[in-house]
Amino acid sequence: MSNVSKEPRVSRPVRMKDIARDLGVSAVTVSKALRDAPDIGREMKRLVRQRCKELNFHANLAARSLVTSKTFSVGLVVPDLLHSFFAEIAMGVARKLHPRGYTLVLSNSQEDPALEKREVERLLARSVDGILLASAQPPRGLTMFREIQARNVPLVLLDRRFPRLKCDFIGADNQELGRMATAHLIAGGCRHVAHVACLQISTGPPRLEGYRAALAGSGFPVSPELVVETENNGVGGYCAMQRLLQLRPIPDGVFCFSDNVAAGALKAILEAGLNVPDDVALIGAGNLLYSDFLRVPLSTVDLRCASIGEQAAGLLLERMRGECAVPARTVLMPLTLLVRESSRRAGNHS
16 A cells, blocks of 8 residues: 555545545545445545545545446435434434435425325435335335335335335334233233224234234233224324223223324323323333323333334345345344333332
């Protein structure tokens, strides 16, 4: 390797081949080092970045795109960027992609399948190199995904799974999540366990199946009146819980589709003058940032959302680099039951 001077040797703007010449390597090696390619060693990446900093060199993205036929941009489409669950996923994605030279293009579908389709079309028009998608499409709506795949754009689904679609997926076993949350309430002495469901979202039906399985496994009847469908937000949880409180007897335990829904349900229970958890035990899902700071800290099932984002980005990077030849991969994150005051009854500490 040649000696590295501390000043540019030319008066014109510094180019990638100048960096390569100074370090005694090829321009391809410099380009791959800047993109954090796995076949370039850590020390070489350090030297390249150090020399770029010394010469105040910034890669010309337009030129790089012309050479590689890539835009080094990735689209991330989520249902709600204000929802801390998806915000944490986005942070995990960015943590993985940004050091490797990729720009993250964020889109918010607002849980609207038609808007989501338009956002995906815009991403495709921008020629993104890959798409990460937590989809708002109905469980059987596969048309949009087929269109993405027809364009040969790598796609990774996160959180929301479509079993009939052959595509990389990372998220949770939602049936097991529903079973785990419901079994926890039963173990705490609840005998009339309700479920506030969000069946319009692909993760909703399997969570309902897990709820039913836990009841059946414990010898309890599955009463249709104890299942109330709503939207995935606090207002939906509040209204659904008000309906459940009209039942006689009222439910003594409620498994909510998400922490968002559970926060609304908690408000309704407390407004009714009832105690959580002694009158009604409550559990959500997602382990959102605020869940431990509610008036009654919320029990939940942790889905490790930041890790979902980081690992989903890793799967997509492998697809975009052509490093993975298997047809489709499914990665299910470990589920962790977090017991807080909303369901911690005497004798139930697990």
